[in-house]
Amino acid sequence: MKILLLEDDLILSAELCKFLESNHFVCDKVYDGDSFLRKIQGNTYDFYLLDINVPKINGLDVCQTIRSFDKTTPIIIISAYGDISDKKDAFSRLADDYLVKPFQFEELLLRMNSLLRRKLPSENSDQDLIVIDDLMINKTEQKVFRAGQEIALTLKEFQLLTYLAEAQGRTVSKQQITENVWEHHFNTNTNTVEVYINFLRKKIDKDFKVKLIHTRSGFGYYLNHV
Incomplete structure (x- = not known):
């Protein structure tokens, strides 16, 4: 199961990927939205984790771009922005879930597994x-x-x-x-x-x-x- 993480905090990005890999996921990471969109052009992923406030192209615009051609791959927004307006904006762009920083990695894993379980029964x-x-x-x-x-x-x-x-x-x-x-x-x-x-x-x-x-x-x- 491959994940692509968009997160410009180098320490958080490394720690999160390490945690996910310890739970048997494959985790690739990029630090700006432009790199993210180029990365998905030549690779297939099963899950996307997107920070909002990243260089070049923000995570919400990345989410909207993904949904223009991919309606099913789960997307979770991970952001320090906790206002309801930010969450409404993310869900309006068809994100599946939204997690406010700081968060426990175990909670993220629970939410990811929940989305993956929902995806399988549809098929x-x-x-x-x-x-x-x-x-x-x-x-x-x-x-x-x-x-x-x-x-x-x-x-x-x-x-x-x-x-x-x-x-x-x-x-x-x-x-x-x-x-x-x-x-x-x-x-x-x-x-x-x-x-x-x-x-x-x-x-x-x-x-x-x-x-x-x-x-x-x-x-x-x-x-x-x-």
Whole structure:
């Protein structure tokens, strides 16, 4: 998931990109509006973050230019301007959200993930998309995303993850998993389920602070953000 950041404060720009990259985004940064518009001519991005008060071409004009040819890529304005008139101007140019400086990076991440979740359902029916925290499962295309990053799974890993997600936080036993994911009975003393749960944990949880796949000792497994 690639982001282009327009921010002329060099320290904030560097810190914000570092934070986003630690959350598995790719972040490019530019310091003036002219450079931003030239950058998007030869590159494709999934998200735009725009400061308003930047050199050459301000962020609001950049936003309006983007929307003249791109109606769907999410745009968040990040600005020290907090007056309602500034926010009205940004939204009139079709920005998706507005965050006043100083802000917590975690709040920005929450808003970004919210916009990304809204974007996916527009392309798929609700029953084909499962969203738990920052995990998104697209059942139609058999794709999985965590914090906007696509995660490659084998077919059986995808089926197991989907089964856990569709349980909506309830604990499912090894026997239930074998009957519903493998669709046959085998000796539940074997470690097949544990092996595949471990595969999923390495791909879904290992690189993320919040763990989603949990064990309830003596009962089974569940998927939740707590």
